[in-house]
Amino acid sequence: MLFPTFTFAVFFLLVFIGNWVLMSRQTVWKPFMLIVSLVFYGWWDWRFVLLLALSAVANQFFALWIAGLRPRSAAAKWALAAAVAANLGVLGWFKYYGFFVTSVVNFLGTFHLTADLPLLRIVLPLGISFLTFRVLTYVIDVYRGTLRPASLLDFSVYVAFFPYLAAGPIARASEFLPQLTGPRDPRQIDTSRAFFLIFGGLVKKMLIADYLATHIVNGVFTTPGQYSSLEVLLGIVGYSVQIYCDFSAYADIAIGISLLLGFRLPDNFDAPYTAVSVQDFWRRWHMTLSRWLRDYLYIPLGGNRKGRGRTYVNLMLTMVLGGLWHGAGWTFIFWGFLYGCALVVEHMRVDRRKERARLVQRQRMELAAALDGIAGAVPLAEGPGAAPARPAAPELEYDRRPWRGAVWPRVGTFAFVTFAWIFFRSDTFGAAASVIARLFQSWGSVGAAVTPGVLLAIAVGIGVQYVPRTLWQRGEAGLSVLHPLLQGLVLAVGFMLLDVLGPAGPATFLYFKF
Amino acid sequence: MAEHRTPGDEGREQPLPFGRRRRTAASALVAMLVAFCLGALFNAPAMKKTALEMPFGGARSFRLALVRPLADVSHWLFLDRPAELTAQAVGRPDPGAGVRVAVVVPTPTPTATGKPGGHGQKPGKPLQERPLPKPFKGHPMHLYIAGDSMMGLPGMALVNLSNKTKLIKPKLDYHISSGLVRPDFFNWPAEVQQQVRTFDPGAVAVMFGANDNQGIETGSGHVYAFGTEGWKKEYAKRVQDMIGLLFQDGVRRVYWIGQPIMPSSSFDRQLQAMNGIYRSVAEKTHGVVYIDTWSLLSRNGAYSQYLPGVDGEMVQVREQDGEHLTYAGGLIVAQAVLDAIKKEWFAKKGEGRPSSPPSPRATKSATPAP
Numbered sequence: 003m004l005f006p007t008f009t010f011a012v013f014f015l016l017v018f019i020g021n022w023v024l025m026s027r028q029t030v031w032k033p034f035m036l037i038v039s040l041v042f043y044g045w046w047d048w049r050f051v052l053l054l055a056l057s058a059v060a061n062q063f064f065a066l067w068i069a070g071l072r073p074r075s076a077a078a079k080w081a082l083a084a085a086v087a088a089n090l091g092v093l094g095w096f097k098y099y100g101f102f103v104t105s106v107v108n109f110l111g112t113f114h115l116t117a118d119l120p121l122l123r124i125v126l127p128l129g130i131s132f133l134t135f136r137v138l139t140y141v142i143d144v145y146r147g148t149l150r151p152a153s154l155l156d157f158s159v160y161v162a163f164f165p166y167l168a169a170g171p172i173a174r175a176s177e178f179l180p181q182l183t184g185p186r187d188p189r190q191i192d193t194s195r196a197f198f199l200i201f202g203g204l205v206k207k208m209l210i211a212d213y214l215a216t217h218i219v220n221g222v223f224t225t226p227g228q229y230s231s232l233e234v235l236l237g238i239v240g241y242s243v244q245i246y247c248d249f250s251a252y253a254d255i256a257i258g259i260s261l262l263l264g265f266r267l268p269d270n271f272d273a274p275y276t277a278v279s280v281q282d283f284w285r286r287w288h289m290t291l292s293r294w295l296r297d298y299l300y301i302p303l304g305g306n307r308k309g310r311g312r313t314y315v316n317l318m319l320t321m322v323l324g325g326l327w328h329g330a331g332w333t334f335i336f337w338g339f340l341y342g343c344a345l346v347v348e349h350m351r352v353d354r355r356k357e358r359a360r361l362v363q364r365q366r367m368e369l370a371a372a373l374d375g376i377a378g379a380v381p382l383a384e385g386p387g388a389a390p391a392r393p394a395a396p397e398l399e400y401d402r403r404p405w406r407g408a409v410w411p412r413v414g415t416f417a418f419v420t421f422a423w424i425f426f427r428s429d430t431f432g433a434a435a436s437v438i439a440r441l442f443q444s445w446g447s448v449g450a451a452v453t454p455g456v457l458l459a460i461a462v463g464i465g466v467q468y469v470p471r472t473l474w475q476r477g478e479a480g481l482s483v484l485h486p487l488l489q490g491l492v493l494a495v496g497f498m499l500l501d502v503l504g505p506a507g508p509a510t511f512l513y514f515k516f
Numbered sequence: 517m518a519e520h521r522t523p524g525d526e527g528r529e530q531p532l533p534f535g536r537r538r539r540t541a542a543s544a545l546v547a548m549l550v551a552f553c554l555g556a557l558f559n560a561p562a563m564k565k566t567a568l569e570m571p572f573g574g575a576r577s578f579r580l581a582l583v584r585p586l587a588d589v590s591h592w593l594f595l596d597r598p599a600e601l602t603a604q605a606v607g608r609p610d611p612g613a614g615v616r617v618a619v620v621v622p623t624p625t626p627t628a629t630g631k632p633g634g635h636g637q638k639p640g641k642p643l644q645e646r647p648l649p650k651p652f653k654g655h656p657m658h659l660y661i662a663g664d665s666m667m668g669l670p671g672m673a674l675v676n677l678s679n680k681t682k683l684i685k686p687k688l689d690y691h692i693s694s695g696l697v698r699p700d701f702f703n704w705p706a707e708v709q710q711q712v713r714t715f716d717p718g719a720v721a722v723m724f725g726a727n728d729n730q731g732i733e734t735g736s737g738h739v740y741a742f743g744t745e746g747w748k749k750e751y752a753k754r755v756q757d758m759i760g761l762l763f764q765d766g767v768r769r770v771y772w773i774g775q776p777i778m779p780s781s782s783f784d785r786q787l788q789a790m791n792g793i794y795r796s797v798a799e800k801t802h803g804v805v806y807i808d809t810w811s812l813l814s815r816n817g818a819y820s821q822y823l824p825g826v827d828g829e830m831v832q833v834r835e836q837d838g839e840h841l842t843y844a845g846g847l848i849v850a851q852a853v854l855d856a857i858k859k860e861w862f863a864k865k866g867e868g869r870p871s872s873p874p875s876p877r878a879t880k881s882a883t884p885a886p
Contacts, residue, residue: 008556011552015548018541019545111829123821123834123838190538192532194536225676475534476534478534479535479537482536483537486539486544486550487546487547490547493555494553495558497555501562
């Protein structure tokens with residue numbers, strides 16, 4: 003069941019009514035939310051529902067098992083390892099089996115060896131990567147002692163909650179489960195923000211993302227030889243805009259419909275193409291994934307606590323695994339590798355400045371100590387093994403921005419991100435190379451795909467990220483004071499415009515396949 | 517548009533920026549119901565068009581029973597006008613156009629179906645039986661590629677392979693959910709006629725059928741259920757008419773790409789029945805080559821998601837739905853089409869041009885037998 007469909011509109015109206023009528027009776031409300039979520043998921047394929055049920059029961063078992071053991075004991079570690087292995091094993095089976103088998107067969111083939119491995123047809127359950135990361139937050143937080151095991155019913159609602167089921171945001175168990183503890187006040191719904199998010203999401207998806215996909219992006223990435231260099235350049239930039247408008251649209255709609263049901267989900271995007279560095283980009287793009295990778299992968303790997311070299315290795319590992327999470331293919335791994343390289347370079351630049359600042363500070367302190375006539379009497383705060391014998395040294399003064407300036411860092415970051423998307427979008431390195439090569443081969447003509455519509459969609463898709471947040475908030479405030487009948491009229495006119503201006507049929511969201 | 521907040525702090529409702537007001541669930545419901553009902557009335561013609569385009573059967577009748585009165589009410593209240601005027605203003609097709617305008621399906625004219633003398637052709641052999649002009653650099657053979665979504669990635673692969681030869685100028689034209697059964701949804705005969713007249717292709721590669729497993733309505737309004745004898749007869753006629761339309765405007769070769777093996781055995785049987793029709797028409801018609809993708813994309817006669825690709829490496833040939841081809845799968849099909857094209861169009865002097873198809877000619881004409 004896709005969000006921008008009549009079927010979903012009817013479904014949601016019924017769920018909305020049931021949600022608020024039943025919310026005060028928790029014993030009925032929770033099963034209701036679980037059932038409607040399963041109906042939503044089963045609409046694609048009823049077999050997927052079994053996977054959800056299995057995931058809920060198995061992870062609840064792991065959580066209870068871990069909670070019953072001594073905190074952080076060896077036994078608890080083994081139980082956690084079993085839980086992680088089971089979840090990643092299921093993900094690996096569904097998502098990476100074919101990639102693994104074909105890679106092995108082709109690798110052996112280069113040595114003229116044959117491997118008769120079974121090549122099964124495995125249907126990838128919708129949103130399984132998101133599901134895996136969600137349930138892992140539950141068992142890991144229980145292991146860490148930051149979360150108590152919930153009831154099986156509560157946990158099942160968390161696993162299956164339909165708005166974020168297919169493509170996030172990756173709400174953590176610790177963020178969602180407390181919202182099931184008591185009924186919300188039905189007089190305190192942030193309706194105007196919800197309507198803004200839902201309608202804005204539909205506009206981004208139907209008028210920008212789908213338009214760019216059909217009018218330039220799909221063609222450029224599959225038949226680059228048919229396009230001029232300018233068209234290819236616009237197609238690549240167009241894909242940057244498309245993937246943002248598509249993915250953030252899903253997140254906005256998911257957050258909006260959750261708000262209408264009385265739930266709050268974490269934000270997933272914050273104007274990512276205004277980022278001034280790659281670090282900044284990952285603080286703004288797919289924020290819930292970035293947080294997940296940071297807290298459940300990068301920090302457990304040691305983060306930046308084990309020396310500079312190890313920090314860089316951890317960054318690289320995190321980004322490569324993040325790339326692999328997106329898709330089973332070498333181009334996804336390379337995409338993650340590119341980001342790993344970029345983050346390492348940015349960290350090195352900042353680290354170098356930090357080193358210099360530390361040296362300057364040390365010299366200043368030595369000078370100050372000498373002037374005070376107490377040089378050598380006081381250990382220096384930054385020295386190895388030194389204990390602060392005087393108040394802590396002043397904070398190091400250095401520029402923490404990887405790149406200086408306001409405009410060029412933005413342009414450079416966007417250019418890098420756009421370049422990296424080429425590998426994300428291409429099935430093979432050969433296909434990516436064809437697109438890149440075409441950028442330099444045909445600058446003689448403009449090309450028929452360079453239309454005002456394409457240029458406008460790209461400009462709006464990027465420009466909208468530079469609109470101050472306060473402007474949206476004023477719009478939301480303006481809508482909120484209207485009479486509900488007028489709000490309905492505004493929305494109806496909006497839907498009519500979407501229907502006339504949008505594509506003929508709804509297209510699936512890009513991130514469904516991840 | 518993001519607004520920073522910390523999830524999990526329910527119960528402590530904080531004031532919202534710029535005096536934004538929270539509303540009750542009841543007022544949200546009123547707004548949504550108004551938006552839903554009014555939106556449905558605004559969009560009723562488009563909804564009716566969508567319902568009309570559904571496959572013939574109970575679901576279509578049910579949907580029509582719901583949206584017909586809605587469209588009538590919308591029309592009486594002039595609520596269909598805003599969408600119509602907006603579409604006119606931005607140069608988009610009228611959302612309900614298909615409901616009001618009858619579909620005209622072009623058919624080949626009996627006097628101009630490729631026979632000598634038809635459409636200004638010189639007397640003598642039918643065009644398709646004459647030697648093919650050899651393409652050369654600067655004078656490529658135009659290849660028009662048409663079909664439904666199944667033709668998407670194979671078509672793109674064929675475009676890329678064709679460009680590499682520098683002797684073929686390809687043009688891809690595919691439309692999702694389309695086929696030969698429902699010209700009211702997408703009028704392929706009209707489309708190919710227009711494309712052929714403007715692009716002037718020497719050869720055409722087509723792939724249809726994946727959406728054609730539904731009832732078919734004849735010109736007299738009779739609907740034959742899928743798979744019946746009447747359906748087969750009418751469908752074969754449409755295939756023949758399509759080829760006739762192509763030939764009458766000067767197309768020399770048609771490469772009719774059959775449907776590949778499918779994971780669902782019932783769907784596969786349906787497509788195999790259609791493949792039988794395409795193959796039969798191709799065998800009877802000079803100038804039509806049938807490309808058997810069912811064999812190309814099966815593994816020992818069975819379905820497989822993975823097969824050796826054109827370079828021998830094991831590749832995933834089907835998308836996640838199991839039906840549509842990936843680019844790597846499309847390349848296999850495209851290579852087969854290109855091989856068939858090269859065999860006839862790129863034959864070197866002295867090699868001779870094998871007659872296509874290899875089967876005996878059933879008719880003297882370049883058009884299929886009725």
